[in-house]
Amino acid sequence: MKIDRLVSIIMVLLEKERIGAQALSEMFEVSLRTIYRDIETINLSGIPIRSTPGWGGGFEILSEYKVDRTVFSSSDLATILMGLGSISTMLTGEEIVNTLAKVKSIIPTEQAKEIELKSSQISIDLSPWRGNANIHTYLGLIKTALQKQRLLSFNYSDRYNNISTRTIEPYQLVLKDNHWYIHGYCLEKQDFRLFKLSRISNLEMLTDRFIQKDFNKQLSEFSDTMTQKQKNIKLRIHKSIMDRVLEYCSYDHFSQDSNEHYIVEFPFIDDEFGYNIVFGFGDKCECLAPENIRAGIKQRVQNMSDIYANEF
Incomplete structure (x- = not known):
């Protein structure tokens, strides 16, 4: 929208001492003629912009024009930049770039280095080392559907590999335990459902719009259900995998053997995902109790051994 671009141009000009028309044109993906019209509109609105021709020239806001930049403390600004930086690793888009420019524009020059240092002290990178290449693309598509209130259609594979076609009203993107989920109203089930993005394929945003329902489903409801299913099992582990086990429980779950x-009193859910976590510890881990979980592990090990017992 034009008004968004005008505001963003103002923020960019506040951040930079001077910027050329060509750079603005490329930044906002519009023609030079559009940039010149935008600059004229900003001038007419009462914000004085000076144009300097020639090499090194460009547009700049007159230094006499003052903006109150004292609303946020340096710690506030550092925290905001840190949060925006972490989001931008997964959710790209012009609005995030524009928001970053707006925040940076209100940083006083004399505090710029201090705030930059504070904002870089904690780095939150949500992008995976490796994984499903579709997820990053799907995040952008879902974000657009959320903003435009458009239906989403996709194929979904459940934990037993049963595939169904779903159409949902998207309401919330959720990042939980390094996994992305979409919380939406499923038209087939006529209820809210949580879908894991890694199990989604052929995601498509439909042209149909929907009227938002009252959405008060919280992720805590999902977490409460998982907590109810969870129980502790007793593992004996080698010290070499202690750091990996600590990703799932704290030191007070450990006792020296x-x-x-x-x-280790290890939190466990009796499903394939839970067994796969234990198998991930390899031969450095043994389940001691309860007996039914130990038997379940032994049966899965035997099934795997049978597969590899057959020669090609």
Whole structure:
């Protein structure tokens, strides 16, 4: 929208001492003629912009024009920049770039280095080391559908690999335990459902718009259900995988068993995902109790052994 672009241009000009028309044209993906019209509109609105021709020239806001930049403290600005920076690793888009420009524009020059240092002290990178290449694309498409209130259609594979076609009204993107989910109203089930993005394929944004329902579903409801299913099992682990096990529980779950081993009260959900977590610890881990979980692990190990017992 033009008004968004005008505001963004103002913020860019506040941030930079001088910027050329060509740079603005490329930044906002519009023609030079459009940029010149935008600058004229900003001038007419009462914000004085000076144009300097020639090499090194460009547009700049007159230094006499003052903007109150004292609304936020340096710590506030550092926290905002840190949060925006973490979001931008996964959710790209012009609005995030514009928001970053707006925030940076209100940073007093004398505090710029201090705020930059504070904002870089904690780095939150949500992008995966590796994984499903579609997820990044899907995030952008879902974000657009959320903003435009458009229906989403996709194929969904459940934990048993049963595939169904779903159409949903999207309401919320959720990042939980390094996994992305979309919370939406499923037209097939006539209820709110949580869908894991890694199980989605052929995602498509439809032209149909929807009228938003009252949405008061919180992620805590999903977490409460998972907590109810969870129970502790007893593992004996080698000290070499202690750091990996600590990703799922704290030090107070550990007790020394020998110089080389620990006994761990490990939080576990009795499904394939839970078993796969335990298998991920390899031969450095043994399930001691309860017996039904130990038997479940033994059966899965036997099934795997049978597969590899057959020669090609």
